[in-house]
Amino acid sequence: METLSxxxxxxxxxxxxxxxxxxxxxxxxxxxxxFLYKMSGDRMLSEDLxxxxxxxxxxxxxxxxxGSFMSWMFTITRNSLKTYYRRTHKNHEDIGVLAYKAVEEENETMENHAQLQHALNQLDPADRELVLLNRFQEIRYEDLAEMMGSTPGAIKTKVCRILKKLKHIYLESL
Structure with missing residues (x-):
């Protein structure tokens, strides 16, 4: 089974x-x-979804x-999260910046991870979603374009702009 796509x-x-x-x-x-946890900041919700x-x-x-299984699966994932927010009358756009609990270990890697997560949380949720899908879940531009109803070129340009914005936010927090 491991060899089957x-x-x-x-x-x-x-x-x-x-x-x-x-x-x-x-x-x-x-x-x-x-992906769900990075979008919602809620462990229980992420497990349920x-x-x-x-x-x-x-x-x-x-x-x-x-078609692409990953594209299809993440379309279902995105729709499940949107449905949750719609049903609970929570606005997906108002997730806001999530608070981080202090980690007692002064591990530079953990600190960098927290700073990156903090920077990600400052992005618009739709932008954060694109970056997470592309960079963390490694979904290709073609698959993202299919999911978003766009073209690969437009998605690539948008991701590039979001990454520049993320870099600026991240560097400001250092």
């Missing part, structure tokens, strides 16, 4: 082999959780059209 495994899931979803879960649940995403992969398996 996500797309081939998902194709088999759509054909009724639901046991193979465990392989996809094992490969990607951490990516989904990390991660489970919901994989439930929806089963529920909507027939909508998978043999």
């Amino acid at each position: 996500d797309e081939l495994i998902m194709q088999q899931v759509t054909e009724g082999n639901l046991d193979l979803l465990k392989v996809l879960f094992d490969r990607h649940h951490k990516h989904v959780y990390n 991660t489970q919901d995403v994989f439930y929806k992969l089963i529920k909507y398996r027939n909508s998978y059209n043999n």
Whole structure:
């Protein structure tokens, strides 16, 4: 199973082999959780929505059209988060800057990570989402363009501008 691509495994899931979803879960649940956590700052919500995403992969398996599995999965992930905010009447745009708990260890790596997370949280949520998907989840521009209803060139330009903005925010916090 380790040699099969996500797309081939998902194709088999759509054909009724639901046991193979465990392989996809094992490969990607951490990516989904990390993305949701970086977007929401809420561990419990991220855990719940991660489970919901994989439930929806089963529920909507027939909508998978043999394209990029990662693109399809993160489209479901993004929609799950947006649905949560819509249903709870929380505005996704008002997530705001998340507070960081002080870490007793004076580990430079942890400090840099916190500064980067703080800088990410200062971005507009839509911009933060693009950077997280592209740089942390390694989703290609072509797949992002498909998810966002745009072109790869436009997405690449937008990500580049967001990264410049992020760099400026990050350097100001040092």
